[in-house]
Amino acid sequence: MIDGTIGEGGHAKEIIKHIEPNGIFLGIDWDKNQTKKAKQNISGVSTKVVIAEGNYRDIPDIQKRYGLPMADGLLLDLGFSSAHLRSGRGFSFQKDEPLDMRYNEKSGGETAREALQNLKEGEIADILSTYGEEKRAREIARRIVEARKKKRLETTMDLVRLIGEKRTGKIHPATRTFQALRMYVNKELENLEEVLKSLPLVLTHGGRAAIITFHSLEDRMVKQAFRVYEDKGIGKRIHKKVIKPSREEVLQNPRSRSAKLRGFLLTNN
Numbered sequence: 001m002i003d004g005t006i007g008e009g010g011h012a013k014e015i016i017k018h019i020e021p022n023g024i025f026l027g028i029d030w031d032k033n034q035t036k037k038a039k040q041n042i043s044g045v046s047t048k049v050v051i052a053e054g055n056y057r058d059i060p061d062i063q064k065r066y067g068l069p070m071a072d073g074l075l076l077d078l079g080f081s082s083a084h085l086r087s088g089r090g091f092s093f094q095k096d097e098p099l100d101m102r103y104n105e106k107s108g109g110e111t112a113r114e115a116l117q118n119l120k121e122g123e124i125a126d127i128l129s130t131y132g133e134e135k136r137a138r139e140i141a142r143r144i145v146e147a148r149k150k151k152r153l154e155t156t157m158d159l160v161r162l163i164g165e166k167r168t169g170k171i172h173p174a175t176r177t178f179q180a181l182r183m184y185v186n187k188e189l190e191n192l193e194e195v196l197k198s199l200p201l202v203l204t205h206g207g208r209a210a211i212i213t214f215h216s217l218e219d220r221m222v223k224q225a226f227r228v229y230e231d232k233g234i235g236k237r238i239h240k241k242v243i244k245p246s247r248e249e250v251l252q253n254p255r256s257r258s259a260k261l262r263g264f265l266l267t268n269n
Contacts, residue, residue, distance in 0.1 A: 001024070001025050001026070001071060001073045001074075002025075002026045002027075002059065002071045002074045002202070003027045003028070003077075004028050004056030004075065004076045004195065005028070005056060005076055005077045005079075006028060006035065007029060007034050007077070008034060008037045008038055008041055009027070009041040011077060012025065012038065013042060015073075016042065016045050019047055020046050020047045024047065024068060024069070025050070026051075026062070026063070028053075028054050028055075028059065028062060029051075029054075030053070030054065030055050030056075030103045031081075032106075033087070034081065035051050035052070052065075055104075056076060057190075057191040057195050057198075059198060060198050063202070069204070070201075070202065071202055071204065072203070072206070072207050073203075073207060074199070074203060074207070074208070074209045075210050076195065076210070078211070078212060078214060078215075078218055079214050079255070080214070089105070090113075091178070091182060092178075093156055093160050093174040093178050098113065098156075099111065099112040099113035099154065099155060099159060100112060101182050101186070102185055109186075109187075110185060111185065112185050113152070113153060113154060115181065121141045121142060121144075121145045124140075124144055125142075127180050127184045128140055128180045131180035131181075131183040131184055131189075132177055132178075132180030132183075133216070134176040136165075140162070140177060143164075144162060159177070159178075188218075189217060189221065192218055192221055192222070196221065196222065196225040199225075200234060200266065204266075205266065205267065205268070206265070206267065208263060209264045209266075210263045211262055211263075212259055212260070213259070214258050215258075219260045219262070223242070223262060235264055235265050235266040235268065236267065237262070238263035238264060239262070242260045242261065243260070243263075244261075
């Protein structure tokens with residue numbers, strides 16, 4: 001079994017209970033701090049456990065690296081980890097931190113600070129509109145470009161002050177902008193596209209993929225990929241309709257309110 005977004009190991013511990021004692025578990029996370037915590041939280045189990053630092057888009061390569069067979073199951077929870085809000089890398093708009101937003105600082109990719117400095121106004125607006133579904137995308141992009149002429153945007157509070165507006169509902173005015181920048185910097189949609197393409201390489205005959213999304217674009221990509229595989233006769237959707245959390249679950253865990261789960265069974269790969 002593979003958990004491609006292991007985080008601190010919450011899902012992993014439950015999965016391992018069902019595959020002990022002879023199963024093999026592979027847990028992956030791009031953030032080395034998360035893999036370190038996962039190793040600490042998963043101990044004393046009888047099954048073979050491999051925890052690797054890496055991107056879930058590279059699962060086939062990671063399987064080869066560790067000499068692991070094709071998997072019977074893959075879980076991807078694309079939810080944003082609360083641990084990143086405490087990372088000091090600019091994910092939170094509640095604290096004044098450097099605008100980094102990379103899950104993996106060793107990736108060498110562009111930081112949020114660099115993106116806001118280098119991108120054109122129209123490009124910034126498109127990112128905020130596409131990834132964040134921000135209605136004020138063009139206005140915010142214009143403010144960013146005007147502000148950077150005078151001073152580089154270095155910290156989260158530099159950006160929050162530019163976004164402006166008082167909080168009028170449940171969602172903070174900066175929420176969608178921060179979400180959009182995080183998704184852009186970490187290439188989250190591109191990574192999801194790659195792992196969806198590689199499912200026949202990752203899963204064995206009869207293997208199942210379960211993917212939890214929290215963004216409409218992500219859910220649309222998963223839905224379309226599963227339909228294409230089904231049309232090609234590679235497998236079938238486990239449930240025709242998306243699975244959403246119950247009212248009781250949302251009350252217990254408000255962050256689950258936008259979660260959508262889709263599952264797929266590979267039958268011909």
